[in-house]
Amino acid sequence: MKLLKHILLFFCLIGLSSCVNRYNNMPAKNNTQARQTFAKSFAENFFSKCGKKDYSEITGFNMDVNMKNYFSQERNKTVCESFEKKYGKVEIGSLYAAKTNVYPSDFYDLFVFNVKTEKNDSVKYLRVGMTRDKDYINTFYLSKTPYNKWYKRKKK
Template sequence: MKLLKYILFFFGLISLSACLNRYNNMPAKNNTSARQTLAKSFAENFYAKCAKKDYSEITGFNMDVNMKNYFSPEKIKTVCENSDKKYGKIEIGSLYAAKTNVYPTDFSDLFVFNIKTEKNDSIKYLRMGMTRDKDYFQVFYISTKPYNKWYKRKKK
């Protein structure tokens, strides 16, 4: 009976530790240089538009519905102004990591790029999320950490 308790406890720890890490390394078939270039060019295109104060719609890239709403012409001006005020000029660097979600129901990949900002040295990473099948952008996020193990949205 005591052995059964130890075995159950051991399997419980293994299953708990498997749930802690949300991302695995992306398989080579999904981590192509074309997808990396596409993600980086989206970010560079966006920040170039901000630098030119061109707040028109972003074209030439596929975005999911939520991303399109976030990057609507009305909101681009606000996003650019806030970004300029908080971070100054943003320079996109090399690829830091390419990850994929652990859960089998997820269909997205995460490309994390190193960045340099003019005003804030603690901001070091840009996360770009893309769907696997059609390369639709769904995540665009600047942070101090490359990726979080647990991600909770803040309630407003």
């Protein structure tokens, strides 16, 4: 019976910890102006290339393997046309927040910028995620909320 109580307590703690905020404020030593500018310039570079209908590969930025595949020269036309169709022209504003993961494997920083889109007024934020050690871009996402407090999978 005592073991059952311990197991039940353990599962209750796991359940409560899953409701914890995924992001904390980024420490000042990681939230430098250079990193903010780097993240914002990546987004500006991408949207300006799309605006000019230049579908060449994005250069001058470190990207992880998945982002390189997403922004490859073969896919850039499709990605740009998709963004243009959904959002129209995108204007990137000021930094909204700089967050870091709560998890023990804390290597990921998230810069959230205010944006204005031509076609979709509900989209207000651009998330650009970077690894901390070498500033590799690994997240690029337009959203209605600045960041997810809880991770939930959408049912299909």
